[in-house]
Amino acid sequence: xxxxxxxxxxxxxxxxxxxxxxxxxxxxxxxxxxxxxxxxxxxxxxxxxxxxxxxxxxxxxxxxxxxxxxxxxxxxxxxxxxxxxxxxxxxxxxxxxxxxxxxxxxxxxxxxxxxxxxxxxxxxxxxxxxxxxxxxxxxxxxxxxxxxxxxxxxxxxxxxxxxxxxxxxxxxxxxxxxxxxxxxxxxxxxxxxxxxxxxxxxxxxxxxxxxxxxxxxxxxxxxxxxxxxxxxxxxxxxxxxxxxxxxxxxxxxxxxxxxxxxxxxxxxxxxxxxxxxxxxxxxxxxxxxxxxxxxxxxxxxxxxxxxxxxxxxxxxxxxxxxxxxxxxxxxxxxxxxxxxxxxxxxxxxxxxxxxxxxxxxxxxxxxxxxxxxxxxxxxxxxxxxxxxxxxxxxxxxxxxxxxxxxxxxxxxxxxxxxxxxxxxxxxxxxxxxxxxxxxxxxxxxxxxxxxxxxxxxxxxxxxxxxxxxxxxxxxxxxxxxxxxxxxxxxxxxxxxxxxxxxxxxxxxxxxxxxxxxxxxxxxx
Numbered sequence: 001x002x003x004x005x006x007x008x009x010x011x012x013x014x015x016x017x018x019x020x021x022x023x024x025x026x027x028x029x030x031x032x033x034x035x036x037x038x039x040x041x042x043x044x045x046x047x048x049x050x051x052x053x054x055x056x057x058x059x060x061x062x063x064x065x066x067x068x069x070x071x072x073x074x075x076x077x078x079x080x081x082x083x084x085x086x087x088x089x090x091x092x093x094x095x096x097x098x099x100x101x102x103x104x105x106x107x108x109x110x111x112x113x114x115x116x117x118x119x120x121x122x123x124x125x126x127x128x129x130x131x132x133x134x135x136x137x138x139x140x141x142x143x144x145x146x147x148x149x150x151x152x153x154x155x156x157x158x159x160x161x162x163x164x165x166x167x168x169x170x171x172x173x174x175x176x177x178x179x180x181x182x183x184x185x186x187x188x189x190x191x192x193x194x195x196x197x198x199x200x201x202x203x204x205x206x207x208x209x210x211x212x213x214x215x216x217x218x219x220x221x222x223x224x225x226x227x228x229x230x231x232x233x234x235x236x237x238x239x240x241x242x243x244x245x246x247x248x249x250x251x252x253x254x255x256x257x258x259x260x261x262x263x264x265x266x267x268x269x270x271x272x273x274x275x276x277x278x279x280x281x282x283x284x285x286x287x288x289x290x291x292x293x294x295x296x297x298x299x300x301x302x303x304x305x306x307x308x309x310x311x312x313x314x315x316x317x318x319x320x321x322x323x324x325x326x327x328x329x330x331x332x333x334x335x336x337x338x339x340x341x342x343x344x345x346x347x348x349x350x351x352x353x354x355x356x357x358x359x360x361x362x363x364x365x366x367x368x369x370x371x372x373x374x375x376x377x378x379x380x381x382x383x384x385x386x387x388x389x390x391x392x393x394x395x396x397x398x399x400x401x402x403x404x405x406x407x408x409x410x411x412x413x414x415x416x417x418x419x420x421x422x423x424x425x426x427x428x429x430x431x432x433x434x435x436x437x438x439x440x441x442x443x444x445x446x447x448x449x450x451x452x453x454x455x456x457x458x459x460x461x462x463x464x465x466x467x468x469x470x471x472x473x474x475x476x477x478x479x480x481x482x483x484x485x486x487x488x489x490x491x492x493x494x495x496x497x498x499x500x501x502x503x504x505x506x507x508x509x510x511x512x513x514x515x516x517x518x519x520x521x522x523x524x
Contacts, residue, residue, distance in 0.1 A: 008114045011410040015121060018417040023093050023134055025424035028086025031437030034512070036137040037466040038062075040088045043070040043077060044470065045479050053225075054232045058458065058469055059481035061233055063241035066225070068179035069139045083474050088137030096134055099145035100124050103329045106152045110298045115336050118409050122332040125416040128273040128321045131423065139180055144325035146177045147188050151330070154192060155301050163205060167214030175221035182242040188309055188326070195308035196301065262317045273321040274328060276357065276412065280335035282349050283342055292341060299337050302330040339409070354408070361401060361415055365394035368422055376430045390422040437467065440512040444468045447507050447520055448475025451490065457483040459491035459498060459521070467512045486523065493521045 032040065042055045042062055055062040055070060073091055080087040100120040107116035123129060133141060150173040157166035170189065177185030193211075197203050205211065226235060271278045286292075293299055306327055313319045342350035369391045371377040372384065380386070397415045401408050432438055448471065456472070458464055458480060464472075472480050480492070486501075493503065495518070503521035510517055 005113075007404065007407055008117070008410065011407055011414065012114075012117045015117075015410065015413050015417060018414065018421070019097070019124070022130075022417040022420040022424070023096070025421060026428045027089050027093070027135060027424075028084060029428050030085070030135075030432040030435060031441045031512070032085055032088075032467050032470060033136065033437070034466050036085075036088060037470040039069060039073060039137060039139060040077075040083060041466055041470040041473060042067070043073040044083050044473055046070060046074060047077070047083075048473070048477065048479055051232065053229055056479075057466070058464065059479045061237070063237050065139070065181060066179045066242075068176065069142060069181075072142065073137070085137065089135060092134065092137055092141055095142040095145050096124060096129070099141060099148065102145065102149055102152070106156070107333060109156070110296070111333075111336075114410070115340065118336055118413070119329060119333050121410075121413045122277045122336070123325075123329055125413050126274045126277050126328060126332075129325070130416060130420055133322050133325070135428075138322065140322040140325055143177055143180045143185075146173050146180065147185065147326040148329060149173055150177070150189065151192060151305055151326070154196060155298070158196070158200070159297075163208065163210040164213070167210045168217055171214035171218040172221070175218045178218075178222055179225060187312060191308045191312075192305050195304055199304055258317050259315065262319075263314065266314050266319070270321065270324065274331075276360075276416075277332050277335060279353055279356075280339050281331075282353065283335065283338035285349070286347075292338070293334070296337060299334055302333050306330040306334075336409075357408075357412065358398070358401060361394075361398045361412070364415075364419065365391065365398045368394050368419065371422070371426045374426075376433075377426050380426060380429070386422075386425050390418060390425075393418045436510070437512045439510045440465070440467050441471050443508065443510045444471035445475045447509055448472045450507060451520065452476050454490050455488060456480055456490050456492065456520075457488045459493040459501075460484055460486055462492060462494040462497065462518065464492055464509075464518065465511050465513065468509055468518075472509075489522060491521050491523065493519050495519050 038057065042057060042065075045056045045059070046052045046067070049056065052067070052071065052074075055065070055067045073088060076087050076091045076094075077083050080090075100123055103123060104116050104120040107119040111119070124134070129141075150170045153169045153173065154166055157163070157169065170193075174185050174189040177188070193206060197206055226238070229235065229238070271281060293303060310324070310327055313324060339350070369387055371380065371387045377383065394415060397411050397418065401411045401415075404411065444467075452475065456476070456478075460483070462482075464480070469480055483491070490506070491503075492509065493501065496516075502524040503519070504524060505519050505521055507520035508517050509520065
């Protein structure tokens with residue numbers, strides 16, 4: 001028993017150490033995608049304008065998101081002394097590690113040390129986060145951290161009968177979520193409280209003084225911000241835009257046919273995005289599943305809250321997996337709970353999943369030597385050393401997977417983190433070299449330097465992509481604003497839209513999408 005505990009602690013420590021190269025190597029290499037550029041550009045324009053209350057994009061008021069995450073980014077940009085991809089994404093890594101630590105903290109109250117560690121690492125190493133969202137400077141991981149913490153506060157304060165703390169803390173977290181992403185935070189809070197209190201036959205508590213106090217705290221926090229906002233800009237467009245942002249992904253916009261199709265495809269898409277841990281969904285297929293789930297109140301709560309909140313996304317057509325990151329630990333805890341039961345029973349489902357994972361690990365371990373032979377990786381530095389070390393590490397982990405049965409899931413965590421390091425070394429540089437975004441970044445920075453000391457405007461309704469706009473603004477340290485009059489000396493112009501306008505071409509910008517090119521022009 002002591003030896004098994006020691007092995008668990010050692011493997012957990014190795015996993016923590018691997019997090020740093022796995023999450024940080026080449027983190028700032030590839031160009032911002034559109035949403036990353038929006039978050040960073042809004043923060044940059046706050047700094048340049050000195051206005052930290054009313055977010056702007058190209059100098060125009062930006063209503064889609066409240067400013068809390070932009071303030072958060074500004075802290076990292078200020079500490080680092082530079083606005084760039086690496087710093088924006090470090091903020092994401094910080095939120096991810098904080099989120100994982102929160103999962104461990106609450107899981108430890110209900111599970112043994114190993115299961116709590118696995119639940120935390122399951123979030124970090126699920127495919128969607130490990131190979132996508134952890135590498136992007138987006139709002140979603142930070143927002144999901146706040147919402148998941150609210151889920152946990154509601155449950156743990158409820159079982160202690162501390163309703164004051166339950167409502168005040170959960171509404172504080174909801175206010176923070178609202179100031180990051182708007183109305184979804186309120187929807188999560190409402191559905192969670194309603195589902196849980198009805199299930200617990202405490203519906204009347206939703207009309208208590210404690211709940212009223214929590215709601216008032218939310219109103220005070222959010223209302224205080226908008227009272228200050230109103231001093232700078234009218235509120236007439238703010239809440240309309242926030243509501244539109246939250247409701248535009250429904251059947252009203254996309255029609256019944258696409259909505260019905262989405263209802264069928266959604267579960268399979270999510271299983272794909274959250275592999276390998278989503279494989280454990282097959283443990284739900286057994287006759288006595290309800291009886292097993294009901295034996296553990298915390299597991300029952302997680303499933304209840306999952307289903308209470310997932311329906312909004314299940315019925316919304318345009319849903320990205322990053323919108324669901326607050327749901328992942330709820331399900332992962334259920335899966336790990338069921339995995340332990342099936343492992344103890346040596347069930348046929350457990351044996352099939354275990355054998356399948358071994359086969360997949362073996363294939364990937366062998367395939368990890370591929371960079372030695374691929375033409376696009378031949379110029380990588382220390383190619384043989386990097387490939388050899390990764391391949392050997394993955395083969396050793398695969399071998400240990402067969403020997404250390406009690407530690408197999410932790411070994412999968414190590415395997416995934418090591419594989420991410422190889423991904424950082426070989427896939428990210430190749431992806432960046434073949435991405436239009438790199439040309440977008442290069443030309444934007446070149447134009448920014450060339451015209452650093454000259455006023456530069458967007459010509460009338462020219463819609464510059466936010467990625468270009470960020471690099472231009474950051475290089476020039478000046479906001480690129482729209483000018484509707486067309487009477488300024490230097491413009492960024494869409495030649496397809498304004499082909500009839502006489503101008504002298506001074507340079508060109510390559511855009512991230514559709515191989516479009518905008519011109520830098522002097523009007524004639």
